[in-house]
Structures are given as C-alpha cells and as structure tokens.
Amino acid sequence: xxxxxxxxxxxxxxxxxxxxxxxxxxxxxxxxxxxxxxxxxxxxxxxxxxxxxxxxxxxxxxxxxxxxxxxxxxxxxxxxxxxxxxxxxxxxxxxxxxxxxxxxxxxxxxxxxxxxxxxxxxxxxxxxxxxxxxxxxxxxxxxxxxxxxxxxxxxxxxxxxxxxxxxxxxxxxxxxxxxxxxxxxxxxxxxxxxxxxxxxxxxxxxxxxxxxxxxxxxxxxxxxxxxxxxxxxxxxxxxxxxxxxxxxxxxxxxxxxxxxxxxxxxxxxxxxxxxxxxxxxxxxxxxxxxxxxxxxxxxxxxxxxxxxxxxxxxxxxxxxxxxxxxxxxxxxxxxxxxxxxxxxxxxxxxxxxxxxxxxxxxxxxxxxxxxxxxxxxxxxxxxxxxxxxxxxxxxxxxxxxxxxxxxxxxxxxxxxxxxxxxxxxxxxxxxxxxx
Ligand SMILES: [Zn+2]
Numbered sequence: 258x259x260x261x262x263x264x265x266x267x268x269x270x271x272x273x274x275x276x277x278x279x280x281x282x283x284x285x286x287x288x289x290x291x292x293x294x295x296x297x298x299x300x301x302x303x304x305x306x307x308x309x310x311x312x313x314x315x316x317x318x319x320x321x322x323x324x325x326x327x328x329x330x331x332x333x334x335x336x337x338x339x340x341x342x343x344x345x346x347x348x349x350x351x352x353x354x355x356x357x358x359x360x361x362x363x364x365x366x367x368x369x370x371x372x373x374x375x376x377x378x379x380x381x382x383x384x385x386x387x388x389x390x391x392x393x394x395x396x397x398x399x400x401x402x403x404x405x406x407x408x409x410x411x412x413x414x415x416x417x418x419x420x421x422x423x424x425x426x427x428x429x430x431x432x433x434x435x436x437x438x439x440x441x442x443x444x445x446x447x448x449x450x451x452x453x454x455x456x457x458x459x460x461x462x463x464x465x466x467x468x469x470x471x472x473x474x475x476x477x478x479x480x481x482x483x484x485x486x487x488x489x490x491x492x493x494x495x496x497x498x499x500x501x502x503x504x505x506x507x508x509x510x511x512x513x514x515x516x517x518x519x520x521x522x523x524x525x526x527x528x529x530x531x532x533x534x535x536x537x538x539x540x541x542x543x544x545x546x547x548x549x550x551x552x553x554x555x556x557x558x559x560x561x562x563x564x565x566x567x568x569x570x571x572x573x574x575x576x577x578x579x580x581x582x583x584x585x586x587x588x589x590x591x592x593x594x595x596x597x598x599x600x601x602x603x604x605x606x607x608x609x610x611x612x613x614x615x616x617x618x619x620x621x622x623x624x625x626x627x628x629x630x631x632x633x634x635x636x637x638x639x640x641x642x643x644x645x646x647x648x649x650x651x652x653x654x655x656x657x658x659x660x661x662x663x664x665x666x667x668x669x670x671x672x673x674x675x676x677x678x679x680x681x682x683x684x685x686x687x688x689x690x691x692x
Contacts, residue, residue: 410478
C-alpha cells in the first residue's frame with residue numbers, strides 16, 4: 258500500500274495478473290493525498306485531522322491507473338452531511354466519519370486487487386429499512402456503533418451515501434459483506450455462488466449506459482423506490498438546517514476567501530424550488546410505467562427468456578410492493594399536501610414549519626459561533642443574525658408560493674396528465690397502491 262501526500266487524485270489500485278491463468282501476482286493500492294485533498298490520517302493525527310477536513314471541501318476527481326475509487330473529498334462528504342439529517346457535527350464525529358470512509362476505501366481498493374468489480378446493486382441488498390435509516394445514522398453519530406445485522410450494503414464495491422457505515426463495520430471487526438464473501442469464495446475456491454443468496458449485481462456499464470434507475474452511483478441503501486421517497490421527505494423536512502448551514506459555510510473565512518456575511522450569500526428561491534421539485538420528480542418518475550429496475554431486468558437471464566408483457570407485469574409488481582413499503586402515495590404526497598395545509602387542520606403548513614425551525618435555529622447561541630459541518634470556524638455578528646431573521650420572513654413565503662406551483666407543474670404536467678388534482682390520486686389502476 259502506498260500513501261502519498263502530494264498528488265491530488267482519488268484512491269486507486271493497480272494489479273498485475275498472469276495472462277495464462279488470470280492469477281493476480283501482485284497488486285498495490287494507492288491512497289494519494291495532497292494539500293487540498295488529503296484523506297488519510299498519516300503521521301500525526303492532528304495534522305491529518307486538518308488535512309482531512311480541508312480536503313473534504315475540494316472536488317478533484319481524476320481517473321488514474323486501471324481503476325479509481327470515488328473521491329473522498331466533498332462529493333462524498335456532502336452526501337454524508339445530507340444523510341446526517343438532524344445530527345450536529347462535532348470534532349469527534351467528523352474524525353470518525355473520515356476514518357470510517359478511509360476504512361471503506363481501503364477495503365474497496367483491496368477488493369479491486371482481488372478481482373472484484375463495482376457492485377452498484379449492492380445497496381439493494383441492504384438490510385436497513387428506509388424508515389430505520391435515520392435511527393441507524395443517529396446511533397452511529399452518538400456512539401460510533403453499527404448493528405451487525407443492519408447492513409448498509411451487501412458489498413464494499415458500491416458507492417453509496419452511507420459508505421462510512423461499511424467502514425464502521427470494519428472498525429468494529431464485523432464480518433465482510435455477503436456479496437464480497439460469495440464473490441471471493443466463487444473466484445478463489447470455486448464455490449457455487451448460486452447456493453448463497455447475495456442478491457443482484459450491476460456494474461459500471463449498467464450505471465453508465467443502461468436505463469436501470471436503481472443502478473446509479475451514490476444512491477441510498479435499500480430498494481430505490483423506498484429510499485427515494487424516504488429521502489425526499491427527510492430532505493425537505495431538514496431544509497431549514499441545510500439553509501442555516503449554508504450561511505455558516507460562507508461565513509467561515511476559508512470558504513471562498515474572506516468569509517461572506519449573510520447578505521452576500523447567493524440564495525435563489527427558484528433554484529431551491531427547482532432542487533426539491535426535481536427530487537419529487539425523481540421519486541414519482543420511478544412509479545411511472547417506463548423505468549427499469551435491476552431486479553426485474555436481471556430476472557430475465559437470457560435474451561430468449563424475455564417477454565415484454567411478463568416484464569411489464571414484473572415492473573408493476575415491483576413498484577407496487579415498494580410503494581406500499583414506503584407508505585403508499587400518501588407518504589409521497591404528504592409533503593406536497595402539507596405545503597398548503599391551512600385552515601381547519603391543526604398542523605402547520607410545511608413551509609411555515611420550516612420558517613419557525615429556521616428562525617429558532619439561527620437564534621440559538623450555538624448557531625452564532627462555532628465550526629461548520631466541514632470543521633471550519635465561523636462567527637456571526639448580531640447584525641448578521643438580524644439580517645437572517647429578515648431574510649427568513651421574506652424567503653419562506655416566496656418559497657411556499659413557488660414550491661407549490663412547481664410541484665403542481667411537475668406532477669400534473671409531466672407525469673400524471675390523468676391525475677385528479679382534487680385528491681392527488683391517479684386513475685391508473687396498476688399504480689393505485691396506498692397504505
Ligand atoms: Zn472502485
């Protein structure tokens with residue numbers, strides 16, 4: 258294994274095999290670092306800690322050698338931050354996540370040297386239910402523990418939003434993941450993998466070229482219909498935190514130079530609305546009759562087995578099952594409906610909720626001064642906080658107005674021309690699954 262401090266690139270592995278037998282004769286794993294991209298706790302822990310948190314904010318992806326690992330920097334860390342939800346970052350947690358990500362990367366690269374390919378269907382074999390994910394992450398954040406029965410993935414050869422959980426399992430000395438065990442046993446000991454149930458497989462060519470919607474990089478654990486519906490609800494609920502943290506990032510002096518006061522932070526209602534509408538659209542589009550899923554696709558082993566009607570029936574059955582597991586259409590549209598929920602209902606409209614949460618969050622003493630999620634120090638003045646309160650009072654009413662019209666346009670216009678706008682139920686019988 259080679260550790261470097263100068264080069265800015267992803268981790269990668271090279272290996273040499275015997276052309277006659279395919280035997281791997283030697284292999285080396287590279288974990289390069291660099292001033293802006295260091296990921297490995299080399300030498301002194303203190304300096305590594307600084308480099309790690311700095312490195313996480315710089316995006317440098319460079320393909321080298323025969324294979325590259327995903328970059329550990331901000332691409333992954335942003336996903337990590339999103340997945341953390343309400344969890345507040347501490348120095349201890351930041352270091353733990355970084356070290357667990359490194360554990361996962363090393364295992365991933367060693368996997369390549371053993372001959373394993375990327376396994377982007379690995380997350381479909383997770384044993385964490387979509388509804389449990391936030392609790393699993395919370396336990397990890399509070400204690401560093403992960404339950405050995407709650408697998409974030411069936412392989413370290415995947416890229417997901419929670420790879421640090423796979424790293425944690427390594428730190429805790431838990432078993433290798435089931436796909437990896439089966440693949441190595443098949444490759445090295447000729448054991449029949451069909452006798453073990455390690456789930457489905459898809460790799461780079463599927464992620465790059467096919468229409469399989471659940472074979473993409475950096476997805477959450479579990480079946481993607483459930484994961485995306487869960488993610489859509491969580492991300493919208495935590496939007497006030499995302500926004501509040503954005504102002505912290507800009508206020509920290511190393512973020513884009515001097516550190517910007519809140520009034521200089523570019524926040525566009527339109528682009529935020531676009532982001533959340535697209536998130537909703539991506540959940541809903543998985544429930545239209547078009548998408549292909551790994552499970553249904555792989556159930557036809559040979560071209561000659563393929564039957565279009567049977568295939569469509571399998572897709573619909575798959576959608577139906579996972580939509581039900583995710584709470585049905587009601588769960589998907591809950592946030593849409595809550596945007597405008599007023600009058601007789603006791604519940605506040607979602608955007609009002611977000612505004613109240615935002616204002617209470619930015620008014621707390623903890624918010625005024627501290628470290629960003631990435632570990633940089635910042636401090637707001639009283640004027641900054643006053644500005645943020647005024648900003649909130651203007652921002653959220655506009656957000657509500659634009660959000661609802663955008664949702665309506667995306668849902669009714671693009672996907673469900675046949676939907677009943679009064680009840681938000683679809684007339685398509687095959688997609689009528691509900692609680
Ligand atoms: Zn890789």
